[in-house]
Amino acid sequence: MRDLVTAAALVFDFDGTLAPNLDLPDMRRRVIALTDANGVPTQVFERLHIVEVIEAATEWLQEHDPSAAETYHGKAHRLITDIELNAASSTEPFPEVRALACTLRQSGRKTAVVTRNCSEAIRTIFPDIDDCFDSVLARDDVPHLKPDPRHIVQALDGLSVAPQLAAMIGDGGIDMHTGKTLDMYCVGVLTGSGDTDTLVSAGADLVIADVGRLVELDWS
Numbered sequence: 471m472r473d474l475v476t477a478a479a480l481v482f483d484f485d486g487t488l489a490p491n492l493d494l495p496d497m498r499r500r501v502i503a504l505t506d507a508n509g510v511p512t513q514v515f516e517r518l519h520i521v522e523v524i525e526a527a528t529e530w531l532q533e534h535d536p537s538a539a540e541t542y543h544g545k546a547h548r549l550i551t552d553i554e555l556n557a558a559s560s561t562e563p564f565p566e567v568r569a570l571a572c573t574l575r576q577s578g579r580k581t582a583v584v585t586r587n588c589s590e591a592i593r594t595i596f597p598d599i600d601d602c603f604d605s606v607l608a609r610d611d612v613p614h615l616k617p618d619p620r621h622i623v624q625a626l627d628g629l630s631v632a633p634q635l636a637a638m639i640g641d642g643g644i645d646m647h648t649g650k651t652l653d654m655y656c657v658g659v660l661t662g663s664g665d666t667d668t669l670v671s672a673g674a675d676l677v678i679a680d681v682g683r684l685v686e687l688d689w690s
């Protein structure tokens with residue numbers, strides 16, 4: 471696919487793309503402080519994303535300090551969910567998001583949201599998200615999280631659209647990288663964590679200021 475408007479389905483990231491970003495560096499710092507306090511060596515988790523830090527540290531604890539593993543896992547997940555829900559209570563979707571979803575639906579495109587955020591937080595921010603998008607897969611809805619491509623494949627399977635006929639839209643390098651793994655057309659947006667260089671070097675075919683720009687395209 472060489473052109474965004476020929477996409478049969480559009481898969482959107484949530485934080486930084488459809489709504490203002492979470493403070494992920496701060497969340498990571500707090501998870502790592504808890505992980506350090508449990509005596510897990512840094513090399514077990516240093517290059518991992520936040521949820522994967524918790525999974526790797528839990529596995530390490532199961533082997534080295536089994537009595538601490540379950541408590542750590544519960545506390546760490548509670549910590550990230552509390553941060554997400556606290557941020558969600560004062561966050562709203564970007565202004566043009568509902569109009570975009572409406573435009574895409576009227577044009578016959580399928581739409582999905584794939585996010586590492588939890589289901590409760592995204593529905594606090596965007597209570598009518600299920601009316602606007604055909605599929606919404608949050609962290610607690612899936613066994614595999616992006617950058618594992620199976621997160622996106624699960625969404626597209628539900629829409630009966632092959633990845634090669636779909637576009638991925640996101641603010642992060644992991645969105646572009648995961649989309650490219652599946653041979654999707656990738657659109658970076660500048661409303662979140664990634665700048666143009668980051669998004670292009672992660673594989674973006676196109677970089678736009680924000681998702682609202684997509685409303686202006688001719689989807690007919």
Ligand SMILES: [Mg+2]
Pocket residue numbers: 483484485486487640641642662
């Ligand atoms: Mg994002």
